[in-house]
Amino acid sequence: MSEVGIKDVARLANVGIATVSRVLNNSAGVSDELKERVLDAAHQIGYTTNPIARTLKNAKTDTIALIVTSLKRNFYIDLIKGVSDVCKENSYSVHVLESEDSVEEEMKMVETLVHQWIDGIILVPSVSRADKKTEAYLKSLSRLKKKEINIPVVQLEVPCLNPYVDSVVVDHDELAYQAVMHLTEIGRKHIAYISVPENSPMAQQRMNGYKRALQKEGLAIDEELIICGRFEVLEGYRCMKELLMKRKEIDAVFASNDQMAVGALYACKEAGIRIPEDIALIGNDCVALSAVSSPAISTISMPKYEYGRSAAELLLDRIRNPKEESVKGEVLPIQTEVVIRESTLKSAKKSLGTMIIE
Amino acid sequence: MSEVGIKDVARLANVGIATVSRVLNNSAGVSDELKERVLDAAHQIGYTTNPIARTLKNAKTDTIALIVTSLKRNFYIDLIKGVSDVCKENSYSVHVLESEDSVEEEMKMVETLVHQWIDGIILVPSVSRADKKTEAYLKSLSRLKKKEINIPVVQLEVPCLNPYVDSVVVDHDELAYQAVMHLTEIGRKHIAYISVPENSPMAQQRMNGYKRALQKEGLAIDEELIICGRFEVLEGYRCMKELLMKRKEIDAVFASNDQMAVGALYACKEAGIRIPEDIALIGNDCVALSAVSSPAISTISMPKYEYGRSAAELLLDRIRNPKEESVKGEVLPIQTEVVIRESTLKSAKKSLGTMIIE
DNA sequence: TTGAAAGCGGTACCAC
């Protein structure tokens, strides 16, 4: 059970340590005879190279980190799978971490990871407003280093506040626009918006899209129909209740994600409001929850798994072919699409809608 | 940006390297004067010790791994949080990994982790039947080592097939018994069971509980009312459809988890079957999905977050105070509890039930 | 009390 090292192999094969290393790393310049002897010996004593020692020497951990805001947000599960699969295919390990929407946590995590000589980071930032410290942190993201080696970062979901960082992003303006336009297309005129909290770039983009759609249709923007909450079922429930208490005319709701939409649906049922007859409802993310509620909830979908894959592929490419610090980051877009289900059916007949479950 | 090492500190503080190390590790036997000089110097050049080098020397990574079967199973999310929190409190990192219900994957993961000198492993095993290789693997679980140091393993959910491994387990027999008894208590007599696949210890225990309850109530056991599927919404949907196609009398269903229960509910709705009037339905896991479906689905709950915490605490304790290999593993039990919602309401009135969402 | 030096297990340069 005691650890076998490269020395043991060298001794057994009766060659120098350097030769063993060459063979094991497929470096050229070793005679076939020695190569075979080394391989035999290594196999015989069950030698495998120690990744820690190798890391210390090479400053390469073959590990990347993926920081998401919360594992509770169903949306991320497929994305994580995409990242994991690409990493598995390329013999990288992945650390999955949750920042719990705290910038402080996120900063701490990044610091620790750099300290641990991580090879690269995929990051769904939880950044909201920019104080001095946050700004410095954002700038640092394009200059993370371990021993002169650059640690690339790929940012997800929201547009990058640091233009030198690569990113794969969703056009949240367009997403919200699509959702609201769908509601107007089925004839709704008083459209409420259950928004995300804080003044984050994502929130701003979505707000733009929401308002842009209303304006396009010549509908008034009523700030009272906009309400904020976190990405959770209960938050959607709370928001919807608050909306209803205002006793304003509402015939449609766009909820920021499916979990919130389900909560909103629940609040409506409690209040005896029919969906979609009285209020049409659309969510976002296209996760199982919205497909199995009744009525099934319309939503916005995007290729979550591929999203993860793209991010991982971009990151691994950067690890292998580092870019200059001063070069602008690449920005890959992810497309979104409206998925129509019962909650926004114009004729409001109780069909079962499309059952899209992932 | 170039890396600062212990040497730099030593040079600046004008002391030996050994002294710096002593100060940084709080070893006794350093004069106050030197201690201060070292601390100052370290602070000045922003030195932090390199965990990789330290690991190479100490064979301690301060990292544990948590292997679950699938992140898609909502049940694990809270459990992961429990593990993460304990680790955070104790300055450990956690690697979360998915085995995707494959023993091969699981074995590979464990091997890699050991190779990477992980300090400990928390494992939800995906073991089903025991061939030679699997058996050897299970035995090895109590003897994982890195350089003579034991790597403790804590197994979750199912009873341990290796008695020398510590575990935190659920009594699945009792869990199934509780579920079925609840269905009999509301007067149901033809109770179907949407079970988990394979001949795993968990499956066996649950089957026992299911049959035990039926026998207790003097109800016949009809193997045709038992059907197997994986822990996914669509699987529950498929299973329920198959059950219905048999055209047997069924007035209640126990589904192995809430995701399957929701799928089953969907299948019933499609078939025009009323829940709970025609068929009562109970799931298991108590995740958000079952609370927001309509009708809300009764389920079995357990303290998932605390479950994770207990496991992590047990593991960290083992890391710090290794037990003898030959000592039987500790077995901590987790309690379960029936959560009654609309899908098993006796009077079948459309109240909203208890909204338990986590 | 303090410091020099020998590893931990590899990699890679340099000389043969």
Add this chain to the structure above:
DNA sequence: GTGGTACCGCTTTCAA
């Protein structure tokens, strides 16, 4: 082609 050896950054023994 091949082998010796310095070094990655830290901990710890041993001698002073």
